[in-house]
Amino acid sequence: xxxxxxxxxxxxxxxxxxxxxxxxxxxxxxxxxxxxxxxxxxxxxxxxxxxxxxxxxxxxxxxxxxxxxxxxxxxxxxxxxxxxxxxxxxxxxxxxxxxxxxxxxxxxxxxxxxxxxxxxxxxxxxxxxxxxxxxxxxxxxxxxxxxxxxxxxxxxxxxxxxxxxxxxxxxxxxxxxxxxxxxxxxxxxxxxxxxxxxxxxxxxxxxxxxxxxxxxxxxxxxxxxxxxxxxxxxxxxxxxxxxxxxxxxxxxxxxxxxxxxxxxxxxxxxxxxxxxxxxxxxxxxxxxxxxxxxxxxxxxx
Numbered sequence: 001x002x003x004x005x006x007x008x009x010x011x012x013x014x015x016x017x018x019x020x021x022x023x024x025x026x027x028x029x030x031x032x033x034x035x036x037x038x039x040x041x042x043x044x045x046x047x048x049x050x051x052x053x054x055x056x057x058x059x060x061x062x063x064x065x066x067x068x069x070x071x072x073x074x075x076x077x078x079x080x081x082x083x084x085x086x087x088x089x090x091x092x093x094x095x096x097x098x099x100x101x102x103x104x105x106x107x108x109x110x111x112x113x114x115x116x117x118x119x120x121x122x123x124x125x126x127x128x129x130x131x132x133x134x135x136x137x138x139x140x141x142x143x144x145x146x147x148x149x150x151x152x153x154x155x156x157x158x159x160x161x162x163x164x165x166x167x168x169x170x171x172x173x174x175x176x177x178x179x180x181x182x183x184x185x186x187x188x189x190x191x192x193x194x195x196x197x198x199x200x201x202x203x204x205x206x207x208x209x210x211x212x213x214x215x216x217x218x219x220x221x222x223x224x225x226x227x228x229x230x231x232x233x234x235x236x237x238x239x240x241x242x243x244x245x246x247x248x249x250x251x252x253x254x255x256x257x258x259x260x261x262x263x264x265x266x267x268x269x270x271x272x273x274x275x276x277x278x279x280x281x282x283x284x285x286x287x288x289x290x291x292x293x294x295x296x297x298x299x300x301x
Contacts, residue, residue: 002113002138002231003030005101007064008224009038009118011047011080014204014211018186019117019224020048021204022278024055025285026232031057032104032112035097037064037122038158039074042092047081049090054200056289064097064122068159075158077214083206098125105136113231115141116166117224119155124162127169134169143227145245145253146178147265153178157251167245173263175245176227176237177253183271184226187219190279197283198290204282225278230266233277238268 006023010016023031034052036044041063052059067074081087093100101122105112114137116123123140126133144155144163156163167173186208195205211220230237242264243257255265 001028001030003032003108003111004113004115004231005033005035005104006031007035007037007097007114007116007118007122008048009044010036011044012075012077013223014207014220015222015224016117017047017051017204017207018222018278018282019228020051021055021200021285022225022228022281024052024057024200025281025283025288028232031059033100034059034061035064035101035122036061037097037118038068039066039076040080041066041097043081043087045092046087046090047084049092050084050087051200051203053090054198054203054289055285056292060093062093062095062097062100065125068119068121069124069161070159072158075154079210079214083210084203097122098129101126102130102133105133106130109136110138112137113139113141115228115231117143117227119159120144120162120166121159124159124165127165134171137171140166140171140173141227141231142173142175143181143224144177145175147253147255148179150252151178152251153253156247156253160247160249160251163251164247167247167263170262174230174239174266175263176230176266178223180266180269181223181226182221183269184222184275184278185219186222186275186279190275193279194282194286197286198295200286200289201283204286222275222278226269226274229274229277236270236274236277237266240264240267
């Protein structure tokens with residue numbers, strides 16, 4: 001069992017919601033809290049809380065920083081939470097995510113993993129509050145960057161200041177970049193399996209279709225679920241030696257092995273097996289509660 005704090009910009013790209021649903025269907029993960037970052041973090045927190053409710057889970061959700069440390073404008077798709085009625089009624093914490101992260105880590109040093117699947121703003125702010133927190137994180141799992149090409153990935157680009165501070169802090173870190181996540185896709189057959197997984201699956205299926213319509217596509221890349229799965233199923237991934245990640249201004253990332261580094265990157269992925277495992281866990285996250293409520297026949301789930 002691994003205790004995990006999820007730091008997420010849920011609500012824009014549907015992959016954050018998919019990653020949360022996947023964690024709710026991962027029995028080896030104790031989801032300690034969810035923290036939100038970037039843009040309307042209160043709305044993001046209400047949405048994360050709603051997904052927990054749909055899975056029969058009482059999640060503690062803490063909104064974090066709205067503005068990136070880089071000062072860059074926040075990208076906002078405009079459809080965040082629009083398919084979920086009554087989000088304002090969802091109960092979220094009145095704390096702030098950076099302060100709460102420091103509090104949790106201080107209370108449980110070396111026991112908590114952190115999965116950061118949005119800009120690294122909250123993590124950097126926590127380190128500014130308490131630099132010692134870098135030594136209290138068991139392992140940091142990041143979706144960010146793109147290695148071996150000229151692509152600037154959204155999370156690093158949106159707050160390159162925060163990314164630079166976090167990745168140079170000495171935290172044991174695994175990064176899954178775009179060149180890996182883009183090898184995995186979710187298409188219609190898997191969407192139909194997700195949609196049938198109770199209330200959680202129905203809501204997530206609608207959000208997936210909304211994202212597909214936004215891009216006029218019939219598939220999506222589950223960037224964040226892939227990064228999170230590296231924690232649960234490392235046998236489906238290959239990893240580099242330890243090294244360091246450097247970020248140029250604007251967020252372009254490079255990796256160099258050695259130099260007493262604490263960061264590794266994912267170098268290969270079993271794409272089909274990863275897509276299947278992501279789908280299986282999302283379905284499990286929605287189905288378990290639906291079976292308990294009698295909405296789905298347990299023998300057929």
